[in-house]
Every structure is written in C-alpha cells, then in structure tokens.
Amino acid sequence: MSWEYKGKKLEVVQGDIASQRDIDAVVNAANAQLETGGGVAGALHRAAGPELAEAGRKHAPINPGEAVITPAFQLPNSNVIHCLGPVYGQDTPEDELLKNCYEKTLYLGEKEKQKSIAFPAISTGAFGFPFEKALDLAVDTVFEVLPELEHVEFVRFVLFSSKEAEAYKKALEKKLG
Ligand code: AR6
Numbered sequence: 159m160s161w162e163y164k165g166k167k168l169e170v171v172q173g174d175i176a177s178q179r180d181i182d183a184v185v186n187a188a189n190a191q192l193e194t195g196g197g198v199a200g201a202l203h204r205a206a207g208p209e210l211a212e213a214g215r216k217h218a219p220i221n222p223g224e225a226v227i228t229p230a231f232q233l234p235n236s237n238v239i240h241c242l243g244p245v246y247g248q249d250t251p252e253d254e255l256l257k258n259c260y261e262k263t264l265y266l267g268e269k270e271k272q273k274s275i276a277f278p279a280i281s282t283g284a285f286g287f288p289f290e291k292a293l294d295l296a297v298d299t300v301f302e303v304l305p306e307l308e309h310v311e312f313v314r315f316v317l318f319s320s321k322e323a324e325a326y327k328k329a330l331e332k333k334l335g
Contacts, residue, residue, distance in 0.1 A: 223258030243281030
C-alpha cells in the first residue's frame with residue numbers, strides 16, 4: 159500500500175528486508191559491532207555475504223542512535239545503512255535515541271544520494287522496544303525529515319508480520335487519509 163506525501167512516496171509492505179529488489183538503501187537493525195546476529199541483521203548479513211561484516215569492522219563500534227553506510231555486496235541493493243537502535247530499558251532516553259536512528263539514517267541516505275530507503279521496525283525485536291510506541295516514533299520522524307530532503311524520494315516500511323504491516327498502514331492512513 160502506498161501514499162504520496164509532500165511530493166514523496168511512502169509505502170508499507172509485509173516481507174523480508176533482505177528481498178527489497180527495487181530499493182537503493184536497506185536499513186539494518188544493527189548491533190554495536192556491526193556483526194551478524196538474529197532478525198534483520200542476520201537476514202541482511204546472510205544475503206550480503208561475509209564482506210558486509212568486513213566492511214562494518216571499519217566503523218565499529220557505533221553508539222545507540224548512530225548510523226553508518228556500507229555497500230550491500232550480494233544484496234540486491236546499492237547500500238546498507240546500519241543503525242543501532244536503543245535497547246529498551248537500558249539505553250536512555252529511548253525515544254530520543256530511536257528518533258535519532260531514523261533521522262540519521264535519512265540524512266545519511268540524503269548525503270549519499272540514495273533515492274529510496276527501506277526501514278525495518280528498528281529495536282522492536284531483540285531490543286524489546288514496544289511496537290506501537292516505536293511505530294509512532296518511526297512514522298513521525300519520517301514525516302518530519304523526508305520533506306526536507308532532495309535526493310530521497312521514497313521510503314518503504316518493511317514489516318515481518320501482517321499484523322505489524324496492518325498497524326503501519328493504519329497509522330499512515332490516519333495521517334494521510
Ligand atoms: N525482515 C524484516 N523484518 C524483520 C526480519 C526480516 N528479515 N527479521 C526480523 N524482523 P531485530 P532489534 C523484524 O531483532 O530489535 C540482532 O540480533 C522483527 O520481527 O532484528 O533492533 C542484531 O544483531 C522486529 O519487529 O532488531 C542486534 O543485536 C524487527 O524486525 C539486535 O538483534 C526488529 O527486530 C537488534 O535488535
């Protein structure tokens with residue numbers, strides 16, 4: 159499902175972040191060492207190959223709310239933007255750190271002239287951030303930052319479950335009608 163917003167395109171899909179063929183930069187819900195792991199990081203590292211962890215080593219460790227960019231290697235994308243979300247109940251202030259993640263990823267995508275960016279629901283898996291609260295922060299931040307950007311034209315939210323995709327669709331419907 160997709161929407162137009164101030165000349166930009168927003169989309170919500172249910173699927174795998176490692177299979178977004180038409181997207182320039184996919185976002186990794188990374189760990190501080192930019193190594194492989196479970197969830198999103200596991201899927202992206204598996205599909206990209208060992209070069210992704212090797213490329214990450216130059217940037218590691220990163221702090222919560224920080225984002226760095228690497229090539230995407232065997233993934234069908236140009237780049238991976240790795241963002242470390244906050245661990246809920248541990249990295250504070252959680253809301254601000256999660257907002258930073260979306261903001262910094264978008265600005266980095268802009269700097270690197272990426273036309274399209276696909277986000278997973280950062281911090282809502284192993285890091286335990288409550289899904290609905292994370293959804294509101296993600297959507298509000300994208301609505302705030304995206305219209306300011308010149309190069310980034312298209313943001314896709316990729317959710318693993320249909321229930322989560324429905325929640326995102328509802329949130330965007332509510333904002334855009
Ligand atoms: N595609 C899209 N979404 C996915 C996928 C996938 N292939 N796999 C899981 N999700 P998580 P975090 C959803 O744990 O909370 C890793 O081990 C998942 O259902 O990937 O930021 C890293 O190495 C959830 O809704 O990210 C870090 O140590 C969301 O993506 C740590 O986990 C995020 O889940 C990062 O934890």
